[in-house]
Amino acid sequence: MSTTQASPASDKLPPHEPVPVLSLRGVSQDFPGTPVVRALRRTDLDVASGDYLAIVGPSGSGKSTLLNQLGLLDRPTAGEYRLRGVATATASEKVRTVMRARHIGFVFQSFHLMPHRSVLDNVLLATLYSGVPRAERHTRAMAALERVGLGHRTRFMPTTLSGGERQRVAIARAVVTLPDVLLADEPTGNLDSASSAAIMDLFDELHGDGLTLVVITHNSDVAARAGRRVQIIDGHLAELP
């Protein structure tokens, strides 16, 4: 499903052919071993700007493998992955790193916050590598924390926060660089239902602001929030109604 919402890059292209933010063509990934694990098999997937996509599937189905591909954390064994129209499968490590820093925000199941650093420092970390001007880093991080409702917790250490608050710090860190797409891997996997609902509400708000979201989950409530769902089973991807 594509939307008519214009992405910044589409200004230079004919309006009737919007370039998808993410585009997988025939992407496979095998993991060496006996037998070879075929985690992804010839997968095609387009995600347009402004999409809210849920990827569902049982454990071991290849969800995380797909997310690692989308996040440029791993290279495909075969196929091509274009991020904002740029081919990445065989691009240099440097190019992939820069694209990852500029275009992708990550939210992990286990939050991945640095325990010895303040909430603000954790958010600032993302600005270090993405080329946010030094003078803007602090303002942007504060704005991101305000956005997730943690403007009053900036000096706290992550260990003193609740699970829901920690995940909101992680979300602030993911959006502070103004990425094109937010990749969330089981974002509510470690949270109780109330905190989960709050995180999903936050995702809805971010989506409403125009952010492209890809959420991996095996929680049907979480998947139900997304406008578009795909299922992955044994490395095969299929659209769900």
Next chain:
Amino acid sequence: MASEHPRDRFGLRDAFAEAVAGVGARTGRLLLTVLGTVLGIAAVVVTVGLAQTGANRINERFDAVGARHASAEPATRDNAQGEAQVLGSLPWDAAARAERIAGVRAAATISTVDTDGATITSVPVNDPSAAPRSSPAVLATSPHLLEAVGGTLSQGRFFDSGHDERADRVVVLGVDAAARLGVTRVATLPSVFIGDEPYQVIGIMDSTERRNNLLSSVIVPDGTARADFDLSKPQAVEMLIQVGASPVLIDQLPVALAPTNPNAITVNAPGKPSSVQQDIQSDVYVVFLALGGVALLIGGVGIANVTLLSVMERAGEIGLRRALGARRRDVAAQFLIESVIVGGLGGLIGASSGVAVVAVVSLMRQWTPVLDLRMVLAAALAGAIVGLLAGLYPALRAARMEPVAALRSGL
């Protein structure tokens, strides 16, 4: 989307700030990590510091024995007949001239007086039947003799410049000469006779560090020797000098004593620390430095170990940083700088505590602490270099981590 500001991408400043935060986050561990380097650097500073202080002590002892006395005399040359020929001569004010040279604390001329066979007795008895007895030698000196040769008097006083100028007939007896002449007490105003002339004994000299023949001699003022025995010129100058004054003395004394013919003066001054002494010092240095080096090596291995452990522990953080766009070299730089900070901190603390230990030991033993400041700074720097070397492998391991695997290990 993020604006393009490549120059504001993770730079040295950011790497340093992240490294400081990384080091500061684990203060308890930091102290333990630093300990190895602290001990290593402190060991180097203490051993080298005590070696330098000890070397100074060795110097002081060498100096106490021989290095603080010097002498000068006219040069001699063997003539065609194989007889020693005196080339130059010393002026009568040689002692005063020598004392004007920096580093000379006291100087005195010394000359053997030819009494033309006159006997020296305490009683003027002319007894032709008595067996001829050898008389003590007569030496003429200037007033500062005691200071110049490190001598002491057991009784009475030494003559002064007044006696010298007036050519008073006074003598100081060496303790052996006094015994031979039967003079035991100065207080009774005894006299000795050189030939037929009486000379009042004003003091008895009972020890000297140089010219032991003084103790068996009768010592008269220069002026008296000139007046009574026609002493034509002083034969040698004895000097007490400051430690290290030798080079100046060797350079200046001949000119001061014989401006027209400096080559005619021979100066006998202690040289630089002897080669034996230097051999002892270099051996001491090698042993001490080897010990310090071993300690430093252990410190370096300690840093490498803990940094490697830290890299493994923080795999999740490394994965996160890579996911956020850190390049391998950014991760390597961060851990390398962390290791350098730890090493440099250890170097600073170690050098400071080393200096403190040297100072305390010196204080307790009442030594003068001698420490080359450059050595202390170099030691602190060495800590940072140890940290750099120790951090190379862990930083490489951190940089090699694959983000996916690193992220999986949690944070």
